[in-house]
Amino acid sequence: MSIKRTLLTSAVGLGLTAGISASAWAEEITVATVNNADMITMQELAPMWEEATGNKINWVVLEENVLRQRTTTDIATNGGSFDVMFIGAYETPIWGAKGWLTPLDDFAEDADYDLEDIFPLVRNGLSAEGHLYAVPLYSETSFTFYRTDLFEKAGIEVPTEQITYTEFAEIAAKLHDPDNGIYGTCQRGKAGWGENMAFVGTVANAFGADWFDMDWNPQLDSPEWNAAIHYYVDLMTQSGPPGASANGHNENRALFKDGKCATWVDATSAAGDVRNPDTSSVADVTDFFKAPRQETDKGTGWFWSWALAIPASSQKVDTAKDFLKWATSKEYFEAVGETKGWVAVPSGTRKSVEEDPRRLEAAPFATTIVDAILSVDPADPTRDPVPYTGVQFVAIPEFQGIGNYVGQQIAAALAGQSTVEEALANSQRFAVREMTKAGYIK
Amino acid sequence: MSTKASRSSARLMISPAVILLLGWMIVPLVMTVYFSFLRYNLLQPGETPFVGWENYYWFFTDPSFSAAMWNTLILVGGVLTITTVGGICFALLLDRPMFGQGIIRIMVIAPFFVMPTVSGLVWKNMFMNPVNGIFGQIAKGLGFQPIDFFGQIPMASIIFIVSWMWLPFATLILLTALQSLDQEQLEAAEMDGANWLNRFWFIMLPHMSRAITVVILIQTIFLLSIFAEILVTTNGGPGVATTNLTYLIYVSSLLQYDVGIGSAGGVVAIILANIVAFFLMRMIGKNLDA
Numbered sequence: 103m104s105i106k107r108t109l110l111t112s113a114v115g116l117g118l119t120a121g122i123s124a125s126a127w128a129e130e131i132t133v134a135t136v137n138n139a140d141m142i143t144m145q146e147l148a149p150m151w152e153e154a155t156g157n158k159i160n161w162v163v164l165e166e167n168v169l170r171q172r173t174t175t176d177i178a179t180n181g182g183s184f185d186v187m188f189i190g191a192y193e194t195p196i197w198g199a200k201g202w203l204t205p206l207d208d209f210a211e212d213a214d215y216d217l218e219d220i221f222p223l224v225r226n227g228l229s230a231e232g233h234l235y236a237v238p239l240y241s242e243t244s245f246t247f248y249r250t251d252l253f254e255k256a257g258i259e260v261p262t263e264q265i266t267y268t269e270f271a272e273i274a275a276k277l278h279d280p281d282n283g284i285y286g287t288c289q290r291g292k293a294g295w296g297e298n299m300a301f302v303g304t305v306a307n308a309f310g311a312d313w314f315d316m317d318w319n320p321q322l323d324s325p326e327w328n329a330a331i332h333y334y335v336d337l338m339t340q341s342g343p344p345g346a347s348a349n350g351h352n353e354n355r356a357l358f359k360d361g362k363c364a365t366w367v368d369a370t371s372a373a374g375d376v377r378n379p380d381t382s383s384v385a386d387v388t389d390f391f392k393a394p395r396q397e398t399d400k401g402t403g404w405f406w407s408w409a410l411a412i413p414a415s416s417q418k419v420d421t422a423k424d425f426l427k428w429a430t431s432k433e434y435f436e437a438v439g440e441t442k443g444w445v446a447v448p449s450g451t452r453k454s455v456e457e458d459p460r461r462l463e464a465a466p467f468a469t470t471i472v473d474a475i476l477s478v479d480p481a482d483p484t485r486d487p488v489p490y491t492g493v494q495f496v497a498i499p500e501f502q503g504i505g506n507y508v509g510q511q512i513a514a515a516l517a518g519q520s521t522v523e524e525a526l527a528n529s530q531r532f533a534v535r536e537m538t539k540a541g542y543i544k
Numbered sequence: 545m546s547t548k549a550s551r552s553s554a555r556l557m558i559s560p561a562v563i564l565l566l567g568w569m570i571v572p573l574v575m576t577v578y579f580s581f582l583r584y585n586l587l588q589p590g591e592t593p594f595v596g597w598e599n600y601y602w603f604f605t606d607p608s609f610s611a612a613m614w615n616t617l618i619l620v621g622g623v624l625t626i627t628t629v630g631g632i633c634f635a636l637l638l639d640r641p642m643f644g645q646g647i648i649r650i651m652v653i654a655p656f657f658v659m660p661t662v663s664g665l666v667w668k669n670m671f672m673n674p675v676n677g678i679f680g681q682i683a684k685g686l687g688f689q690p691i692d693f694f695g696q697i698p699m700a701s702i703i704f705i706v707s708w709m710w711l712p713f714a715t716l717i718l719l720t721a722l723q724s725l726d727q728e729q730l731e732a733a734e735m736d737g738a739n740w741l742n743r744f745w746f747i748m749l750p751h752m753s754r755a756i757t758v759v760i761l762i763q764t765i766f767l768l769s770i771f772a773e774i775l776v777t778t779n780g781g782p783g784v785a786t787t788n789l790t791y792l793i794y795v796s797s798l799l800q801y802d803v804g805i806g807s808a809g810g811v812v813a814i815i816l817a818n819i820v821a822f823f824l825m826r827m828i829g830k831n832l833d834a
Contacts, residue, residue, distance in 0.1 A: 171798050178586035178801065200589070293781045344674035345692040347782050362675065499587035503800035514783025517695035525783070532607055536800075539602065540588075 128156035129421045131185040134176075135161060136169050136408070139375065140240055140448045141188065144429060147437055151428045157421055166296070177202045182415035185422045189236060191227045191407045191480075192495050198235030204412040204419055205233040206426070215427050219452050223476060228409050236409035237430040240448035242371040243403040243474045244304060244393050246270075251387040252277050252284065252364045261391050264402070267308060267333060270365070270394040274341035277364035286341030288363035289334070292350035293513040295495060295505025300404055301367060302512055303494035304393060306330040307401030312484040313496050313504075313533075318542040320533035322508065322526050326397070331522045333396075335515050347517040359383060367393050369406070370471040374445050377467065390470055401483035403474055404494035407451070450475045500540045507532045573814075579807035586801035599808035603796070606805075611784040612792040615699065619788055620767045622703040623710060624760060630707070631714025631759065632752065636744075638715065639722045649719075656712040660772035667705045668694065668777045694778050698785045705773050710766075714759045721755035722748065757828045764824060768817050789813050 135141045141163070148159050162184065164172060173187045177197060189197070197203050210217045217225070220238060228236040253260055256276050261269075270287075278286030290301045306312075311326035321327065338346045343357065351368060355375065358366045359382040370390075379385040393403045410429060412422045428434060435455045439447050444464035447455060449471055455461060456472045483493040490496040495505065511525035511532075520528075537543050580599050582592040603609065638649055655663065672693040674680040680690035693701040725748060733743050771790045774780055780787035780795065787795070793813060797806025 174801060175586060175798070178589060293779055344680070344690055345695055347692075347695045348668075348673075348778075357675065503802075506795070506799050510779075510781045510783055513781050514785065517692070517698075517782035519695075519698075519782045519785055528607060528783075535605075535607075 128158070129418050130158040130160055131416075131418050131421050131425060132160045132162060132183065133186040133188075133425070134169060134173055134184040135163055135188045136166050137163050138166075139446075140371075140408070143438055143442055143446065144239070144434075147434070147441065148429075150437065151425060155421075155424060157425070159425070167294070170296075177413050177415070180415050182413070182417070184413060185416040185418050186425060187411050187413060188239075188408055189411050190409065191241075191405065192492065192497060192501075194228045194236045194407075194409060194411060195230040195491075195497055196499055197411075198230035198233060202414050203235040204414055204416065204422075205235060206237060206412075206423070207233055208423075209234065209237065209427065212427065215431060216454075219432070219454050220430075221451065221453065221472075221476065223405075223478070223480075224407055224451055227405065227407055227480060236407075236411035237426055238407045238409040238451040239430055240371055241405070241407040241450035241475055242369045243405055243450075243471075243478050244301070244367055245370055245403060245470070245474050246391050246393055247358060247363075247366040247368065247373070247376060247388055248391065249277075249361075249364050249384060249387055250389050260389070264392045264395050264399055267305065267337075267394045267396045271333070271337050271341070274337065274365055278341040280343075283362055285343040285357075285363050287337065287365045287367075288343055288349065288354045288357050289338060289346070289367060290350055290354060291338065291342075291346035291513060291516050292348055292353070293506065293509040294350070295502055295509055297350040297509065298512055298516075299505050299509045300406075300494045302331070302334055302509075304367075304402055304404050305334055305396075307484055307493065308394065308396040308398065309333065310397035310485040312486055312488045313501075314488060314490060314537075316487060316489050318489060318537055320504075320530055320537060322530040322533055327526055328522065330396075331512060331515060331526060334512070335522055338516055347513045358388075369404075370474060371449060373467055373471060374447075374449065374465060377465070378443075378445055390467055392474065398485040400479075400485055401493045403478055405475070405478040405480050405492075406494075500536055500542075504533050504536050576807045576810045576814075579803055580811050582804050584802070584804040584807075586803060592804075595804070599804040600812070602805050603808045603812060606792065606796075608784045608787050608792055608795075612787050612789050615784075615786060616768065616788040616790075618699060619703060619706070619770060620764060622699075623706045623767050624763055626703065626707040627710045627714040627763060628756060628759060630711050631718045632749075632756075634711065634715040635718035635722050635752075636748075638719050653712040653716055655709050656716075658709065660709065661776050663709055664705060664773040664776035667701075667708075672701060695782060698778050698782060702770075702773060702777065702786050705777070706767070706770055709773075710763055714763070717755050717759050718752055721752045725751045760828060761824060764820065765817075768813075768820065789816070 135144070145161055145163075152158055169188065173184065173189060174193070175181070176183045177187070194203070198205075209215055217234075221241070224238050224241045225234060228234060228238060248260070250260075258273055258276060274286035276286070277284065290298045292298055306327055309326050309330035311324055311330050312321055315321055343349070343362065349357070351372070354363070354366055354368060355372050357363050359376055361383050373390065376382050376388050377385050382388075395402050410426045412419055412426065416422055430451070432452065432454060435447055435452060439458075439460060444458070444461045447461055449456070449468060456468055461468055478493060480491050480493050483491070490498060495501055508529040511520070511529045514520045515522045515525040534543070581594055581596060583595045583598070584592045634652060638645070638652065642648065669677070671677050671679055674690040674692045677690075679693075683690040691697070729747060730743055733747055738746070769790050770788060771794065774786050774788065774791050775794075778786045780791045789809070790813070793806055793809035796802050796809055
């Protein structure tokens, strides 16, 4: 009896201690996130982590551009408003190198997390100076979405090899049927370094253009840029929808899903949504091939990751790390697959997920996406050697300003507000001014 | 009758509010002026050295600066013209007795209650979108090419949206003025043989002149800083077609993270707004003295 009582008392005591320590450690972390489908799924599943750890999450959900402004301002001023931030492949290496992010090198020691399972290309894109600064939720490149039914009707053979942009324009022109509400191609036209310049940047790469030469002199007035932008404007004028200069990724995605576009070169991460019969009217007549090439095949598909990082200013690093591990773990991807269907699993980060038979059955295009992602090399994005990394962006802090301005000028050329020559001359002047201001060139 | 003591105690009691309000205004103003003389880029942290007028140099030589100045003036001028003329017309119409007057008046005033971001998005996506918008569908139905409003006529589109929002305000103020007009005066003029145009020109319009002044003054103050409608529809573009001064400051401060240049732009905007206000008061403000 006495032994029993002693045991019982100790058990209660232990339980109490555990309870007290769990509640003493329980913390609330603030997570700044973008409002896209993958992040909304994460919010729905986050109670799993909250219940398991006793911690709470305070979500700050923002539209992509606003999120970028808020997080950049907060981290640059050491504001400390967030414990976890969703950031991309552009910000991570720059912010990491500045010491604004907490290094995540210890993730490699956690066997359950299995850092090696994440594609090396993705890990490298989220590292700076040998340290890992963010862990990915999904990664993407760009490829061509096309309508199999329209190709068949027009008697166009589906390309098996990477075609040129000239050939692509011919296909788009053949499929262009605005009277019946079908546009030959829908491409991004809305200004912004993460909007139209993502697509335009890859077209420029394909035409052999680059942003800067080895001495950081802007190259926007080069014949290659001229040819690329003329091509882009002609393509959209001849085979694009009206008002293309206002269409960004989301607008084009809606147009494509609505059956209004015959082709679309955009993010692989949209494939799951477009092929999902619940959300798309063209789910069973959409397939994919590589983004076209022209003078070169280098940098013709972009590279991007949405990832989780912890600002150096966070006071709750351990809890934040625990959340990061859970939100990008195999267990999390499994949970998404089970609750949302394997077609909705965030793509392009973990080898084990991409090879999972359940994923391959639900999303037969998964292999195409992974192959496309792995064929990108952000360290060697252009025909000629350049001093920067990044395919559709240049990994320097000044690029946001330059990219946005150039994006506006290209949008003006697309809308017919200026000529291609004027747009590029203005862009060159602006880029020279910004690079001079920042001290890259004298 | 107030005594000397009651006056001074009143001053004492009101002073905290006055000091608070002054501080509220002066502290950010002084900080803006101070930042405008520092090299202060959020992306290059560390020292923020004093650089004199350098930020002003960069702001004035910004390739978008002259376009932004013109666009600001065109936007303010365009909206003022439309809302003042339109406001007078609507006020004259609404002043007439009609069936369902109350409901019609509320409907005319309704746009003023819509938030700028909401109205911008509604006009952009539901009406002016050339593919899915109502205007585009009507044009297609009639066999015309749909107009790409924000691509082909971006500034006119913005002026239209902003005017739509501000027309009710002008109408409301002018209608109130019109209703305060003595009807006997109009009847007397009519009996003397004055036709409607003469009655409008020589009686109604002069009577409304003070209200028109108020409309122009208040609207100018708000229109100089139009921002939300531009942000949600055109983002200042295409190119710099709809970039006004406020938007340019936003670009410098929050897209290029250059607090120094953004602050310099802010100081320039304050000075320009004061110059405009000064001339406006000189030109039309004297109406208010009468």
